[in-house]
Amino acid sequence: MTWQRVADELVVAFDPSEQVVLADPSGQVEALFRLLSEGTRDASQLAAALVGDHPDVTAAEVESAIDALDALHLLESAERKPLPNGQRERHFSNLAFFETFASLGRSAEDFQRRLLDAHVVVLGAGGLGSTVLLNLAGLGVGRLTVLDHDRVEPRNFARQFLYSNADIGDVKVDRAAARLLAFDPELRVSTVARRVTGPADVAPLLSDADLLVTGVDQPAEVDVWVNEACLAAGVPYVRGGMLPTRVVYWSVDPGRSACYSCALRADATAAQAASTSSAARTLAQQRPTVNRGIGPVASLAGSLVALEALRYLTGFAPPAAAGRFRLVDFRDGVSETEQVWPRDPDCHACAAVPTLVASTGVD
Numbered sequence: 001m002t003w004q005r006v007a008d009e010l011v012v013a014f015d016p017s018e019q020v021v022l023a024d025p026s027g028q029v030e031a032l033f034r035l036l037s038e039g040t041r042d043a044s045q046l047a048a049a050l051v052g053d054h055p056d057v058t059a060a061e062v063e064s065a066i067d068a069l070d071a072l073h074l075l076e077s078a079e080r081k082p083l084p085n086g087q088r089e090r091h092f093s094n095l096a097f098f099e100t101f102a103s104l105g106r107s108a109e110d111f112q113r114r115l116l117d118a119h120v121v122v123l124g125a126g127g128l129g130s131t132v133l134l135n136l137a138g139l140g141v142g143r144l145t146v147l148d149h150d151r152v153e154p155r156n157f158a159r160q161f162l163y164s165n166a167d168i169g170d171v172k173v174d175r176a177a178a179r180l181l182a183f184d185p186e187l188r189v190s191t192v193a194r195r196v197t198g199p200a201d202v203a204p205l206l207s208d209a210d211l212l213v214t215g216v217d218q219p220a221e222v223d224v225w226v227n228e229a230c231l232a233a234g235v236p237y238v239r240g241g242m243l244p245t246r247v248v249y250w251s252v253d254p255g256r257s258a259c260y261s262c263a264l265r266a267d268a269t270a271a272q273a274a275s276t277s278s279a280a281r282t283l284a285q286q287r288p289t290v291n292r293g294i295g296p297v298a299s300l301a302g303s304l305v306a307l308e309a310l311r312y313l314t315g316f317a318p319p320a321a322a323g324r325f326r327l328v329d330f331r332d333g334v335s336e337t338e339q340v341w342p343r344d345p346d347c348h349a350c351a352a353v354p355t356l357v358a359s360t361g362v363d
């Protein structure tokens with residue numbers, strides 16, 4: 001935390017893009033900042049140290065000032081538990097990112113440890129999966145399970161940067177695992193070489209999973225199957241896909257957000273009422289039969305999905321796509337729209353999980 005005095009105010013900068021201005025005509029706040037930056041005192045000791053120059057200050061006032069600064073994510077504990085040396089260097093930029101969201105109760109290292117302990121199941125190691133897997137590995141997600149039934153083909157190379165020329169003809173999940181372990185030998189990677197043919201193919205993968213990511217397009221029912229399996233297991237999931245000129249992604253937070261079956265039910269009701277085709281139906285009809293996905297589009301889709309995954313795994317911010325389709329369109333530059341769908345009280349898939357309090361982000 002750095003600050004600068006401007007007349008009776010302090011301008012505090014932690015993240016260069018954000019500044020907080022605090023009134024401090026008496027200089028008490030600045031004196032408190034100096035003591036805090038030494039990192040050696042608790043609230044009552046801070047009040048005792050301040051009382052010499054500022055005799056009116058009470059311990060209660062210092063405590064409430066600390067709470068307010070903590071709510072702004074301006075403080076971190078001097079007693080934070082460090083990561084081992086090697087991990088600290090490996091995750092240097094991840095830790096720097098999490099510092100923006102850290103507080104006295106939750107350090108940047110705590111965010112990183114959450115990722116190191118996490119298990120994410122990724123369905124599909126194609127265009128979306130390639131980017132998602134590399135991003136999750138870079139973030140330090142400790143355990144990955146990868147499902148895909150395909151072999152590497154030359155036509156994959158427009159967007160599937162997980163593979164190289166020497167992999168052509170090999171089983172994708174084998175090459176994906178090898179690449180991920182070459183990237184970071186501390187990862188734990190499991191592979192499943194098969195198609196998804198129903199919820200029963202997904203359910204066994206979720207027993208100790210924190211999150212599922214899916215980019216599987218076929219068959220048409222696959223999203224319903226994934227939705228059903230994840231809701232029954234109480235595991236959130238993020239879905240990403242590509243239309244010829246658009247990226248679409250959404251997520252489902254079981255018990256908190258509407259689910260994909262809710263979207264289908266809302267869609268069917270809307271279609272009956274006004275013959276209009278709403279989001280789920282439109283997207284289902286637009287499943288590409290010829291894959292026109294190019295690298296920049298697949299990479300952006302995968303990155304948006306990985307960022308949503310990070311929200312679920314760490315809570316650094318609330319999920320951005322829970323119960324809503326988010327679409328990024330490239331035809332007019334880059335525009336973004338979203339289509340929110342309501343939670344259906346009669347949805348049988350949602351009935352499998354209790355209603356929970358909406359996620360509030362950092363916990």
Ligand SMILES: [Zn+2]
Nearest residue numbers: 259262347350
């Ligand atoms: Zn539902």
